[in-house]
Amino acid sequence: MTGQQGTTTVGQLPTPTGTESRRPAVLTRVVWLLWFVSVGALVAQFQRGEPLEVAGLVVVDGLTVVMWVTVTFFSGIVHSYSRRYMAGNRTMNAFFGCVFAFTLSVMVLVAADNLVVFGAAWIAMGLVMAGLIGHNREWPQAQAAARLARRYFLASGVLLGLTLGILWWHTGASTVSGIASTVGTLPSTVVLVTAGGLLLAAMVQSALVPFHTWLLASMTAPTPASALMHAGFVNAGGVLLVRFAPVVSIHAEFMLAVVLVGATSALAGKLLKTVRADFKGKLGCSTVGQMGFMIMQAGLGFFGAAITHLILHGCYKAYQFLASGSQIAHEHPAKAKTTRSMGGVGAVVTVGTALAGGGLFALLTGKGTKLDTGLLLALLVVLTVMHATRELVRQPSIPTTVRYGAVPLVALPAIAVYAAVYRVIESLLVDLPAVGQPAELTAVHGLVAVVFVVLYLAIESRVYQRSQRLYVALLNATQPPSSTQLTATEDYHEY
Incomplete structure (x- = not known):
């Protein structure tokens, strides 16, 4: 606080004394070991050039090894950071267990070829992340945010499960690779319905507009969990579209719809960011916009660009969240830069x-x-x-x-x-x-591009700020349910 004088003493970290207290250190080492193994798998994939399969169950291909390296690296950073961030917290072991479980569920998801395993990993990933959002059991707001996120994630899981069930029913294939080889024989209506189900599931998981509320309400999560969420969890939508590219890309009209969905979220996230005063809220709105850009790239047919975007965005956003404490300025407004x-x-x-x-x-x-x-x-x-x-x-x-x-x-x-x-x-x-x-x-792509650029430049130039009504509408759109918001310092139970 400005003008406050005094010396702050930081106590020594507690020394691990039992089996339970060694869990953070052990899991941190295991995650970094998984990262080294993943890097080895990446090198082997370059040399081999062919995927390694367990027929009907898993496939270790280029997408798998890239995502393994990415998720274990982010998880390793979060594990290492959390050893001090969570030190002294009586729920520290539970937190590390959840973060490690999340890492494993993502690794299973990106390697799964069996539809049941893929769907189960998708649901498990969401439930574990909802648990991290509500990690602090003493905050009613955290529990409310966790319930909200859990509803969204379960809806996404049910939607994905129904979509996979329809694909299995019409193709007879129980694997992702089997669907890829038979989807061309399906009726157009079936393809459009299943592609729409995949897109909606991806939109929920990646917090695209209008499903962004759960992400803005998730600020009750510990900062390391937020970093993992914004750097890893929201990327699942892009992975889903890439893995099922044969389904979503079979109709050019649907791909154009994917572009429109991504463009809408990209612009909306950019707008919403401008009305948030808190740093983490701005990061959340930024993620909404960046996931929109990722979906746009997938809709254009550049799935490799979408994966590249989610990896580089993950690096940037993980750093931003883990360094968020340094962004608070303790200075008089008149002296602010x-x-x-x-x-x-x-x-x-x-x-x-x-x-x-x-x-x-x-x-x-x-x-x-x-x-x-x-x-x-x-x-x-x-x-x-x-x-x-x-x-x-x-x-x-x-x-x-x-x-x-x-x-x-x-x-x-x-x-x-x-x-x-x-x-x-x-x-x-x-x-x-x-x-x-x-x-x-197509000409429609050109029209979308022109409209997108005009709106993008209007946001960059802040022309829209002349409308008070628009400002209020944007401010309302960034507000999560009141039950998930911490409105008083006392709610944090820090003292």
Whole structure:
């Protein structure tokens, strides 16, 4: 608090004395061991080039090993961070058990070929995450948030189960790979119904609008659990669409609907973020928007780009949540730093860097060099670079000449790294059915792109802030149920 004087003493961490108290250390080591094994599996996949299968049960292919490496890395970071964050908490062992169980459920999900195993892992993943959201049993708000999330996750699980059941009934296949090879023989109505079920299940799990309420209510979870949620759990929607790409991509019209769903959530998340005052709330709205971008990329037929997006977004969001405590500014409002307006030179630097970034991405990946939906993928890269460079250009703490000169020197190498990661992911997914073909470019795609860019630029320029009614509507849309909100310091029971 401003003006408060005194010395804060931090006590020594308790020394483990029993079997139970050693659980955090043991599970942390096990998770990092799983990460090393996953990296080995990734290297082996590169060398072998063919998936390793247990017929009718699991398949270890490019998508599996990529997600294994990703989820065990994030989980290892969360386990290591939580050993100090949760120290002294009497429910520490239960917390580590849940985080480890979540890790295992995701690893099973991305390797499952059997439909029953896939559906069971999907439901288990949701139930464990709901338990982490309501980890603090003494907070009625945490329990309310957990119940809300559990309802959403169970609805998603039931929807997925019904969809898989319909596919099994009409194809006779009990595996994901079996469905992929027979879905082309199904009636159009069946394909559209099951594709819609998959999309809805993915939207719930990835917290897309209008199913984002559970995510904004989940701030009762311990910060490490929030990091794992935003870096891993919400990515399950993208994994689902990639694994069932032969179903969702069979009709061009449905793929266009996927693009529209993603675009809506991308813009809505960006808008909602602007009215949240709390840092974690902003991160939650940002996740809603970023998952929209991921779904858009899948709808364009670039499933490799969707996986790349969820991995890089996971790295960024995990860091943001674990470092969220450092974002609180204890200073008088009059002394608070504000961002500068860009000015003419800043606008030129921003737009020029964005266009150069899109061109570099197209050059390095080959996406956007032909008359197909790769043009829209490159456009998304341009908008992303423009947003990032705009934030850098407006930083008040950096001298003007340094900012203008450093922006392209930072942004363009970052795009080169992104393109390199994308190429690697794309090569690992090359054997997955229906994953390597971009959607056909149509006039409707062009219209969607124009509307999206106009609305995106309107949000960037803050033109919408002139409408008080819109502001109130956005503020209401970001409010989770009142029963899940901690409104008083005393609710935290910290003292």
